[in-house]
Amino acid sequence: MMWTSDPAIIKQLFSLHTVEVPVDMLRFYDIWGPTIGSVEGEEWKNHRKIVSYGLNHSNLPTVWKETIHQTETLITRLAEDDLVVPVIKHWTSRLALHVISSVFFDHRMDWRDYSSEIATSAGGYQISFESALFTVLKRLGLIFMIPRNLLGRLPFQACKETYTAFIDFTKYMQEFRAKALNKIDEVSVKPRKNILESIVVAGSDRASQVGSRPLSEGSVLGNIFFTLMAGHETTGNSLAFAVILLAIYPDHQAQVQKELDRILADRTTADWNSEADYQALNKGYLGAVLKEVLRHYNVVQFMFRLTVAPTTLVDSKGKSHLVPADTTCLINVAAALQNPDRWTPSDVSLERRAELHYSQAIDFDPTRWLRDLDESEIYFPFGYGPRQCPGKPFAQVEMVAFLATLLKNHTIELIVDDGTLKSCDGDKEGAWSQRRDEAIRQMKDNVDFNINIQMLKELPIRLVRR
Numbered sequence: 116m117m118w119t120s121d122p123a124i125i126k127q128l129f130s131l132h133t134v135e136v137p138v139d140m141l142r143f144y145d146i147w148g149p150t151i152g153s154v155e156g157e158e159w160k161n162h163r164k165i166v167s168y169g170l171n172h173s174n175l176p177t178v179w180k181e182t183i184h185q186t187e188t189l190i191t192r193l194a195e196d197d198l199v200v201p202v203i204k205h206w207t208s209r210l211a212l213h214v215i216s217s218v219f220f221d222h223r224m225d226w227r228d229y230s231s232e233i234a235t236s237a238g239g240y241q242i243s244f245e246s247a248l249f250t251v252l253k254r255l256g257l258i259f260m261i262p263r264n265l266l267g268r269l270p271f272q273a274c275k276e277t278y279t280a281f282i283d284f285t286k287y288m289q290e291f292r293a294k295a296l297n298k299i300d301e302v303s304v305k306p307r308k309n310i311l312e313s314i315v316v317a318g319s320d321r322a323s324q325v326g327s328r329p330l331s332e333g334s335v336l337g338n339i340f341f342t343l344m345a346g347h348e349t350t351g352n353s354l355a356f357a358v359i360l361l362a363i364y365p366d367h368q369a370q371v372q373k374e375l376d377r378i379l380a381d382r383t384t385a386d387w388n389s390e391a392d393y394q395a396l397n398k399g400y401l402g403a404v405l406k407e408v409l410r411h412y413n414v415v416q417f418m419f420r421l422t423v424a425p426t427t428l429v430d431s432k433g434k435s436h437l438v439p440a441d442t443t444c445l446i447n448v449a450a451a452l453q454n455p456d457r458w459t460p461s462d463v464s465l466e467r468r469a470e471l472h473y474s475q476a477i478d479f480d481p482t483r484w485l486r487d488l489d490e491s492e493i494y495f496p497f498g499y500g501p502r503q504c505p506g507k508p509f510a511q512v513e514m515v516a517f518l519a520t521l522l523k524n525h526t527i528e529l530i531v532d533d534g535t536l537k538s539c540d541g542d543k544e545g546a547w548s549q550r551r552d553e554a555i556r557q558m559k560d561n562v563d564f565n566i567n568i569q570m571l572k573e574l575p576i577r578l579v580r581r
Contacts, residue, residue: 116443120450122493123431128420129500137421143259148333150341164327167505169313175512179389181217182516192226198578203358208351219310240283250280288336346506349414352569356412362527362576374400375523403484409496410452411475414567420444474559530575
């Protein structure tokens, strides 16, 4: 086994033909059938073509518009609670789920509490599509760990709910797929397909149209779910970190708002452009903020690779290393993206860093991306090489649209509780500074990694009308 955080080594591990993904470690994702995440060689190339066809750029305008719509309606929903948000990840994860539902299935979801909703539609479903999708993603651990024939028989409410959601979600996806197949002549020539339709076409007997080969029903459903799962939790967590960091650093937030006012002016969101406006924002201060968020809190903290033959790797100092075949290589993404020898840290003393628990939030500096630096050469939050995440453009458009909509008319603030204000003898500025320091510490102490990196505890914020 080999651990590495050397960017030069990592790029080679992502691109050399003698290094592969250890797919045996990822077979737990194969709930319905083999997916892009669990196959290699020519089979992987075929899955990649099919998934990439589904995640093609023609869907990005829909992603842009739907994210704006969902963000606006989320703000309206939060207004019911005086725009106070105790746990931002709860809402950003749901927003990502809503966008995916619309773009994947042409099924628009709203902000009602759908976690326990009972379906009334025909078809033998016990719960609604929203409930099934929400529960399956929420209870992935149970689905991965417990055999399906046992899951529904265990005497635990969580297991029973998960089993019901899994069965109904499978039926919903089968129904969506069947509808697309029944209209395959019409669907295959549509200029703009939803992602499910695209993957169904690319995996059907029309596969030759896009240079792929047909897939089994299990693999079609599996790839739809794999991309849905990967895009939901990763985007939701990243947006939550972005919101909190902008609350901690109001100066950076103000710069984003200044840019939004310049580029978007007083146009309504209906007139925002998914090409010109998105490109300008992604290349500007807003894009810099998101890059810095993903650098410090990249949702995938480490990745695996396996050498299938003896492989010579050259490190950043030019030294060669011969790695034997069958070596499991663990790529420490978090360390590579925060190495102070590579990424210039903020001018903060060691004493101050210790006081703030050595939180990575100390060194949050989006302006580094606006300077002419070589740091971008060692930046790979979406992976690198052939296995780079095919959903990268989808996620980038979604994140830019969310923050642009949120910050155009609102400012994010940390909530200073009465106890903190009292301890500072009513000094509001001192109380805010104390709350900010505590938030920075929480951005270290309350962050954990399971499948993805995420906040474990509440860090309340408030939206304030500009």
